[in-house]
Amino acid sequence: MPTFLHTADWQMGRSYSRFDTEDGAALVEARFEGIETLAKLANEHRCDAVLVAGDVFDAQTVSDRTIRRVFNATKGFTGPWVMLPGNHDAALAESVWTRARRLGAVPENVHLALEPGVILLEAQGLAILCAPLTQRHTYGDLTEPFNQYETPEGLVRVGLAHGSVQGLLSEDIDATNPIAPDRAEVSRLDYLALGDWHGTKQVNERTWYSGTHEAERFRNNDAGNALVVNISRPGVKPEVTRLETSRYQWHQWRETLAVEFDLEQLLERLDALPESSVVDLRLDGAITLSGEEKLTKALSIAEAKFRSIRCDRSGLQLEPTEDDIAGLQADGYVGQVIDELRHQQQGEQSERARDALAILAGLLKSRGQEVSQ
Incomplete structure (x- = not known):
């Protein structure tokens, strides 16, 4: 035979x-x-x-x-x-x-x-x-x-x-x-x-x-x-x-985030993948500042866990909630800058505005933590 x-x-x-x-x-x-x-x-x-x-x-x-x-x-x-x-x-x-x-x-x-x-x-x-x-x-x-x-x-x-x-x-x-x-x-x-x-x-x-x-x-x-x-x-x-026979598993995800539960589900699925994964992730929709922080931390952990992970967040807008803004204590001129960056995410410079807003939020949060210490 x-x-x-x-x-x-x-x-x-x-x-x-x-x-x-x-x-x-x-x-x-x-x-x-x-x-x-x-x-x-x-x-x-x-x-x-x-x-x-x-x-x-x-x-x-x-x-x-x-x-x-x-x-x-x-x-x-x-x-x-x-x-x-x-x-x-x-x-x-x-x-x-x-x-x-x-x-x-x-x-x-x-x-x-x-x-x-x-x-x-x-x-x-x-x-x-x-x-x-x-x-x-x-x-x-x-x-x-x-x-x-x-x-x-x-x-x-x-x-x-x-x-x-x-x-x-x-x-x-x-x-x-x-x-x-x-x-x-x-x-x-x-x-x-x-x-x-x-x-x-x-x-x-x-x-x-x-x-x-x-x-x-x-x-x-x-x-x-x-x-x-x-x-x-x-x-x-x-x-x-x-x-x-394959050693590595390739995953390509295209996800739209609308509510906090969408992000939670995404992070659960990501965490469940084996270490042998090669991941290509593209996100669009909207995310809060606290959600952005969770996502950034999860991607950092995934970079060390997986064979490779790439995440395109250019289509994902940052939409801070009132609690996010209050937590940043961004009043006066800084508050105006945040409002302007939120508005610019709708235009041709959306990706730059999003990145700038994320950086500014990170700096404000770090400053707040230093003050509290």
Whole structure:
């Protein structure tokens, strides 16, 4: 009974320039550790092979060190790996793959599917029908030749491809590199292993996107998994098991604060997140000065707890209550400044006015605390 692990979209060599240096480096390292996790899972589930459905590398120009590290990370699983070029690492005449071979970095048990055709893993009971991208974008279905590929009787036929299933993902990803939705049926495939979606998605009972092994963007598409596929014999429906592989969890929240309870709920949800979280938070609406103080403290704690948290408060207006103003003891000219800053939050300089109001409130509160001492 052939069993294999289906993974894709590793995007090795990608950078995280939008993050702080420390956080970006940790996210990069997690991707390498993720390959080691895949090797470990392949052993634990007694897989006969690991199939990588494209975009092993993020670009043709990744460093030699990245190339070597990728293949070094596969050593935990000594069975066969089959790696397919995708749109980011297409099998050009001169590519990251040809460079890997020149470096002598490719282990003997790693099969590079650089040309269309069939890779036979007879000892494992598998025939892998490969549709590599030989350029970044195509407008014809590269899996169509699967119809004509003959494979030895008794071997499970598995297609390996990278692209967009027609009529399914067109609203979310490019229409290039199309794949017919009935390819598994038409080409007599027992399973079609796909990459390019970055999330786990079932197309039909024999066609799946595995998604990337380590989440890397703020998209709610069930990223950070691998699939273990069991097929007892040719023609039998595959048994597909989804395994979580991602070290970090990515959360993107867009919240509107209107009343104090909204803030309380937000802070409770934030506190409940695990330390492995990468959080992108954008707030709008209104908040009181006391609420602003609570929020600032919570974000400070979260910065030390999570892998990364970013909070855009440019759309969040400060609306001090009468109690807030009374607590600041801001009479006379200072009181007039506060009123003016509150008014300016409605105009083009709203973000600056908000920041100035928060700073002024903080200074007044600190002064009040010093006086009371």
